[in-house]
Amino acid sequence: MKKPINRRDFLKRGGALLAAGALPMSLVEIAYGKDSKEQGFTFAYISDSHITHVRGKEFVRNWDRGLIQAVAEANLLTPRPDFIMYGGDIAQLGKREEIDHGLEILSGLRGKARYVMGEHDYYLDLGKYWRSKLGRDHYSFDHKGVHFIVLNSILTYDEWTYHRWPSAAERMHQMARLDNPHGSPFMVGDAQREWLRKELEKVSVDTPLVVFSHSPLQKIYKGWNFWTDDAEQVQALLKPFKKVTVLYGHVHQIQYNQIGNISFHSAMATAWPWPYPQSFSQAPSHLPKLTVPMDRADPFFERDGTGWQFINLHTGHVDAHYLLPDNQNRVVAYDAALGHPVDTVFQAEDRRIPPQTHY
Amino acid sequence: MAKRTGHIGAACAVALAICGPAALAAPLGLPPVPIPADNPQTPEKIKLGDRLFHDKRFSSTGQVACANCHKAELVFTDGLKVSQGIHGLKGTRNAPTVVNAAYMKTLFWDGREPDLEGQSQQPFVNPVEMGLKDHRPILKIVRTDPAYAAAFQRVFGKSGEEITMTEVAQAIASFERTLVSGDSPFDRYYYGGDRHAMTPAQIRGLEVFVNQGRCVSCHTIEQTQALFTDNRFHNIGIGFKRIRGKENRLAEQFITAKRGGANVDVTVLTSKDMSEMGRFAVTENLTQIGAFKTPTLRNVARTAPYMHDGSLKTLKEVVDFYNNGGRLRESDPVDDFQSGGIRPLNLSKRQKADLVAFLEALTSPQYVKRVPGPAASRKPAAH
Numbered sequence: 182m183k184k185p186i187n188r189r190d191f192l193k194r195g196g197a198l199l200a201a202g203a204l205p206m207s208l209v210e211i212a213y214g215k216d217s218k219e220q221g222f223t224f225a226y227i228s229d230s231h232i233t234h235v236r237g238k239e240f241v242r243n244w245d246r247g248l249i250q251a252v253a254e255a256n257l258l259t260p261r262p263d264f265i266m267y268g269g270d271i272a273q274l275g276k277r278e279e280i281d282h283g284l285e286i287l288s289g290l291r292g293k294a295r296y297v298m299g300e301h302d303y304y305l306d307l308g309k310y311w312r313s314k315l316g317r318d319h320y321s322f323d324h325k326g327v328h329f330i331v332l333n334s335i336l337t338y339d340e341w342t343y344h345r346w347p348s349a350a351e352r353m354h355q356m357a358r359l360d361n362p363h364g365s366p367f368m369v370g371d372a373q374r375e376w377l378r379k380e381l382e383k384v385s386v387d388t389p390l391v392v393f394s395h396s397p398l399q400k401i402y403k404g405w406n407f408w409t410d411d412a413e414q415v416q417a418l419l420k421p422f423k424k425v426t427v428l429y430g431h432v433h434q435i436q437y438n439q440i441g442n443i444s445f446h447s448a449m450a451t452a453w454p455w456p457y458p459q460s461f462s463q464a465p466s467h468l469p470k471l472t473v474p475m476d477r478a479d480p481f482f483e484r485d486g487t488g489w490q491f492i493n494l495h496t497g498h499v500d501a502h503y504l505l506p507d508n509q510n511r512v513v514a515y516d517a518a519l520g521h522p523v524d525t526v527f528q529a530e531d532r533r534i535p536p537q538t539h540y
Numbered sequence: 541m542a543k544r545t546g547h548i549g550a551a552c553a554v555a556l557a558i559c560g561p562a563a564l565a566a567p568l569g570l571p572p573v574p575i576p577a578d579n580p581q582t583p584e585k586i587k588l589g590d591r592l593f594h595d596k597r598f599s600s601t602g603q604v605a606c607a608n609c610h611k612a613e614l615v616f617t618d619g620l621k622v623s624q625g626i627h628g629l630k631g632t633r634n635a636p637t638v639v640n641a642a643y644m645k646t647l648f649w650d651g652r653e654p655d656l657e658g659q660s661q662q663p664f665v666n667p668v669e670m671g672l673k674d675h676r677p678i679l680k681i682v683r684t685d686p687a688y689a690a691a692f693q694r695v696f697g698k699s700g701e702e703i704t705m706t707e708v709a710q711a712i713a714s715f716e717r718t719l720v721s722g723d724s725p726f727d728r729y730y731y732g733g734d735r736h737a738m739t740p741a742q743i744r745g746l747e748v749f750v751n752q753g754r755c756v757s758c759h760t761i762e763q764t765q766a767l768f769t770d771n772r773f774h775n776i777g778i779g780f781k782r783i784r785g786k787e788n789r790l791a792e793q794f795i796t797a798k799r800g801g802a803n804v805d806v807t808v809l810t811s812k813d814m815s816e817m818g819r820f821a822v823t824e825n826l827t828q829i830g831a832f833k834t835p836t837l838r839n840v841a842r843t844a845p846y847m848h849d850g851s852l853k854t855l856k857e858v859v860d861f862y863n864n865g866g867r868l869r870e871s872d873p874v875d876d877f878q879s880g881g882i883r884p885l886n887l888s889k890r891q892k893a894d895l896v897a898f899l900e901a902l903t904s905p906q907y908v909k910r911v912p913g914p915a916a917s918r919k920p921a922a923h
Contacts, residue, residue, distance in 0.1 A: 246880030253876035254826040257791050289876075481757050482772070483880040488827075506827040507772055 221495035222325050225255040225292075228268025228430035228489070229450030231301060232283040234276050243483050244273075245286065247451035251489040252289045254504060262491055263324060265290050268430030268448045269299025269335075269395035275353050277310050284314060295322075299395045299430065300335040300367070300406070305353040307342070308333075319373055321380055327389045327494060330380065332373060334394035334409050334429075337365040360404045367396040368410040377418055389424040389497030397429045399438060399445055402458035407432050419443055424497035426515075434486075435473075435503055437513045439521030446492075446501045446513060446522060454478045454486025473511075473527045482507065500525075566720070567904070569727030571765045573642045573717050579657065579710045581717060588691045589715025592708060598664055598678045600671035601626045606663065606712070609635040615839045615907045616719060621850035625669035632808065632815035634850035637843050639907075640836050642717040645771040649832045649848040652804055652822045656713035661705055662805050669809070675705050682708060721838060721904035729901070731764070738901050745898025748891045753862070755895075757881055758834045768838055768902070773819040773831035776882050777866030779849045780830045780875040783816045787829060787877075790817060795824060818848075829877045839907050841900040855896045863887045 230248040233241040255265060267287065272279035280302065287294060298318040302311045308318055318333035336342070346352040355363055369377070384390070392398065398415050401407035409415065419425045425443045433450035434457060478486030484506040493500040498515035499522075505511065512525045527533045566572045575581055592598075596605040609623040610616040616638035618624075623635045633649050641647065647659035663669040664678060672678070682688040683703050693699050696707045726746070728737035738746070750756040759768040783790055790813055797807065804822060808815045819828035832848045846852040852861060864870050865884035887895070 242883050243880045246878070249876050250827070250880070253787070254829075257788050257826055257829075259788075259792050481760075481770070484827075504825075504827055507831075510825065 223262045225262045225265040228448035229270045231273045231452040232279045233273040234278040244452045251451045265294040267296045269297040270301040275305030298333045304356040330392045332394045334396045336370045341365040366410040392427045426499045437522040449488035473524045567722035569722035585695045585714045589711035610638045615842045617843045626671040629668040639719045657709040660709045660712040725901040741897040742901040745894035748895045768836045769834040774879045775830040775877045777878045778847045
């Protein structure tokens, strides 16, 4: 039963709860040990725009508008985020027109942007055009005491990739489908895992790690490739480290999870939302426990269930601030006492957003 | 075909059951008026609110009442681009109609008040509206004026210091909740089963409204009622030109001012730039920059000019604006914060004319009588 809104709630809703979208960021508590080498910082994190070419100079307007709005909003963050991370799937069918058009919109960002490869960017020409524009699909960098790793986690078996399809376009279309019996599971693959192993040899276990991938580096739902086939092997490489966070796109919804020492956070899409998948029973899965359901997206509101986020990184852990158009923004933050991420505002049963039952 | 009276009768029965004996029966096409539990309607209270609504003494110059900007003969609007307060000072926003405001989930163009009780207290103390420093002069009048003192005693059982702005606002809100109007040609056609209530052009216009025109996405029509508003906030591209490229600085300035204790109500009505930040000024939510509340479309043919800044003079201009994808001219740029739901509509000349005809079918019987002269150029009555 929804309580009627009283004035105090109303005013509060217009302030404190929305601090995630507010400026300046001094509202966000940044607390880290005085003697720590780490410094708190923020970065913006935009993902899954699925820019779709129609014909000539025409693109699906709604996906364009989602990305344009996210860029405009990210440009308003104060203080400025240190950099911008893009979580993959600029394009819908990997076309040059789509990648170009998406990058043109993203060029409006104030600050340095880095990119993760998504399957929609990859399976037409196996990432050739994307790489020509953006460089490597797996790399690492250090920033203010944190070691960042970017993986291409949307690869699959060579046979499927190179020897099964009559055309590149057909391969792209197959990988773009959900619940596709002819699909193939995502993986990081042997070569990249070997690269990662060597990469991590150089890093102290005390250094906070943040890993970016497109697919979740955990097994959630195979039918939609909310899945990485070699997730356990990747997780094993990350196990020695004290503070590890994986940030992924692909799922178009808010998810958070803790597996051992690793915190997982997903990114919203700027294009459209996916519903929560049911657990997949054909294989062991680590379906995150669904504690705070999102509203069912309102079909009359074109941005409902989409969004973008900025990440506040301090004490080596992540607070993910989700900016949700015309909805109550959410902050999913690592809770040191509990040892896993929590939805700071809505985790408690009586605070949750009641799902919409009627339009 | 159902008889109209049958429908109205049914609406009354429902309304009375829900709202109690004091509530007005909902006219055709509208749900029962929501009445807050702590402010039940009584005839005496409504009468008191009516008097307060028209009292010019509640302004610093003694010349401005609520009714200055919400004139009964103009469907409780003022016909001006933006409202004029004391000394002819102009605000930044167009006076929305009070008619059917009782159904609104938030009040003001940016939704900064949750109810009529909260909304009605603000204009008194806004420097460009009624210009009082605080509410004390109002309380002084209602506590000492014998007619008011007797009325507050009758309605609230309170006198002297016991009378506060809470009671004043409750009475005004009660009066405003009586200003409901449905039963338009559209309602008689759509809910009353009268196929001849709308003209063929209006019927074609309804089809444009719900399909190619996409108007119904925000201006909702439901199975049993039509409020013509989704109670949401959208950036449709009006007025944003003013602050294009300045959003960053303005957002920062605004938040800094707000943290320093600046009053949102005053800020948005005295600064044209800040006004264009829309809902953001209330929620500080980046996703709501330049977003304003969807107004109802009931009686829209009688409430020109249009949009939060009153910048469009006619319904034809409004239809053209939407047809161009939220732009006055097709060559105008689209702002980055504009809602993705706004897009070019490719309506034909005839579809646009039909759509305007349909909007004219939303006028309730009591507001059909036209006031002479084009509303947009009418001067406010001299005081």
